[in-house]
Amino acid sequence: SAPPRYAVFGHPVSHSLSPTIHRLFGKQCGIALAYEAIDAAPEAFAQTVRAFLASAHGANVTLPHKGTAFALADQRSAAASRAGSANVLTRLPDGRLAAHNTDGSGLVRDLRARQRCDLSGRRVLLLGAGGAARAIAWDLLEAGIDQLTIVNRTADTAAALAGALGQTRARARYWQDLDALGSFDLIVHATAAGVLGQALPLPPGLVDDRTVAYDLSYGAAAQAFLAWARDAGARASDGLGMLVEQAADAFALWHGRRPQTDPVYAHLREGR
Ligand code: NDP
Numbered sequence: 001s002a003p004p005r006y007a008v009f010g011h012p013v014s015h016s017l018s019p020t021i022h023r024l025f026g027k028q029c030g031i032a033l034a035y036e037a038i039d040a041a042p043e044a045f046a047q048t049v050r051a052f053l054a055s056a057h058g059a060n061v062t063l064p065h066k067g068t069a070f071a072l073a074d075q076r077s078a079a080a081s082r083a084g085s086a087n088v089l090t091r092l093p094d095g096r097l098a099a100h101n102t103d104g105s106g107l108v109r110d111l112r113a114r115q116r117c118d119l120s121g122r123r124v125l126l127l128g129a130g131g132a133a134r135a136i137a138w139d140l141l142e143a144g145i146d147q148l149t150i151v152n153r154t155a156d157t158a159a160a161l162a163g164a165l166g167q168t169r170a171r172a173r174y175w176q177d178l179d180a181l182g183s184f185d186l187i188v189h190a191t192a193a194g195v196l197g198q199a200l201p202l203p204p205g206l207v208d209d210r211t212v213a214y215d216l217s218y219g220a221a222a223q224a225f226l227a228w229a230r231d232a233g234a235r236a237s238d239g240l241g242m243l244v245e246q247a248a249d250a251f252a253l254w255h256g257r258r259p260q261t262d263p264v265y266a267h268l269r270e271g272r
Contacts, residue, residue: 002034002035002180003032003033003034004032004033004056004057004060005033005034005036005052005055005056005057006022006033006036006056006057006058006060006081006128007035007036007037007038007052007056007059007060008033008035008037008038008053008061008062008080008252009038009039009045009048009058009059009061009062009069010037010039010040010061010062010063010064011039011041011042011045011059011064011065011066011230012039012127013037013038013039013062014037014039015196016037016064017061017243017268018035018037018060018266019035019037020227020248021035021243021244021247021264021268022035022060022173022247022251023035023191024248024263024267025251025259025264028259028260028263029255029257031255031257031261032205033118033255038052038135040065042064042065042068045065045068045069046068046072047067049061049065049069049072049076050072050097053089053091053097054091054095055082055194056091056223057090057091057092057254058089058090058250058253058254059088059089060086060087060088060247060269061086061088061089061123061251063085063234063264064163066085066086066087066100066131067084067085067131068100069085069086069089069113070083070084070085070086070099070101070104070187072097073086073089073097073099074092074096074098074201075092075096075097075098075099076098076099076100077098077099077100077140078098078243079101079102079105079135079139080101081099081101082134082136082138082164083103083104083131083134083138084131084134085101085131085134085135086099086100086101087100087101087102087103087135087246088100088101088102088250090253090254096107100250100253101135102245102246102247102249102250103132103136103242103246104136104138104139104140104222104244105137105246106137106243106244106245106246106247107135107136107139107188107214107216107239107242107245107246108139108142108143109142109239109245110239110242110244110245111143111186111212111214114241114265115164115212115214115235117186117188117202117212119140119142119143119144119145119186120143120144120145121145121146121248122145122146122186123145123147123149123183123184123185123186124145124148124149124186124187124188125149125151125181125186125187125188125206126148126149126150126151126188126190127152127187127188127189127190127191127200127202128152128189128190128191128192129150129152129154129157129158129160129161129172130152130157130191130192130209132216133150133152133159133161133190133191133263136188136190136207136216137150137161137165137170138165140188140251141169141170145169145186146169147170147171148162148165148169148170148171148173149170149171149172149173150162150170150189151172151173151174151177151185152170152172152177153175153191153226155172155174156259158172158173158193158205159172163193165217172224175199175201178203178206179203179205180189180200181205181206182205182206183205183206183208183211184206184207184211185202185210185211185212186211186212186214187206187207187211187212187213187214187215187229187234188214188216189213189214189216189217189222189225190216192206193219193224193225194217194220194221194222194223194224194225195221197259198224199224199225199228200203200224200225200228202228202232204228204231204233206234207218207229207232208266209233211229211232211233211234211235212234212235212236212237213225213226213230213235213236213237214230214237214239215235215236215237215238215239215240216239216242217238218238218239218240218243219238222238222239226238228237229230235254240265240269241261241265242254244261244264244265244268245258245261245270248261251256
């Protein structure tokens with residue numbers, strides 16, 4: 001019989017590494033699966049993904065569909081609910097759709113295991129308050145960081161996220177305040193500025209000699225932030241490891257087994 005089908009939905013989606021990652025995971029675990037990339041315009045996404053999941057098992061969802069994926073699901077995990085977005089849709093045995101979000105767990109795992117970044121008690125600066133920032137903020141706090149400072153171009157969105165997280169450990173600040181905030185143990189870049197080819201105006205004083213800087217994006221989109229961070233003296237990483245870890249968490253949801261991520265990460269790193 002034909003292997004179970006999966007796909008990543010995005011717009012654009014041709015650049016997506018998810019088909020490669022899931023096929024390598026399947027091979028490693030001896031699990032037969034078919035995985036494709038499907039480009040769906042925003043107005044066509046809901047109908048297209050529903051039609052696909054009528055016969056397929058699961059879908060990964062990337063920009064710009066994560067909010068719609070969350071909204072159309074019949075059931076939502078806690079991680080998806082607190083983010084208000086989903087990067088995983090699964091067809092349940094009764095045909096209903098379940099939404100999940102593995103971006104936050106993927107980031108925390110990459111930070112701990114691959115970047116050797118101890119999160120407990122750390123002061124963290126989160127740049128951005130969009131879907132990705134909302135997904136990771138909760139997991140960073142759960143991982144034991146001490147203080148989360150959120151700065152976003154639209155200040156109200158940062159304030160709303162800090163409020164939702166609880167004011168004792170999360171606070172919002174203005175871009176204009178960045179000069180006065182001192183340095184951070186971890187700086188996470190979660191804006192779309194890099195994807196748009198723009199560089200954020202960040203002061204070097206955010207970095208000290210133990211700062212880890214992490215960009216959620218990878219490839220050309222991460223270059224401006226990583227160059228700033230390295231110039232300022234930080235240890236810097238792009239989001240390729242997070243991409244592989246969020247995929248492994250999705251794979252575990254679907255197949256009941258978490259694959260080893262290091263070989264797949266090394267494979268992708270060599271290819272870049
Ligand atoms: P959203 O569109 O939900 O949010 C965009 C964020 O970027 C907002 O905070 C927005 O601010 C800010 N922003 C956009 N343009 C600018 C600019 N010119 N200057 C300053 N801030 C700007 O996108 P997502 O949160 O879903 O994605 C953000 C990034 O994270 C993307 O690059 C994406 O590729 C990456 N990502 C990587 C993952 C991985 O696995 N490695 C997983 C998920 C995301 P405002 O509120 O003012 O509009």
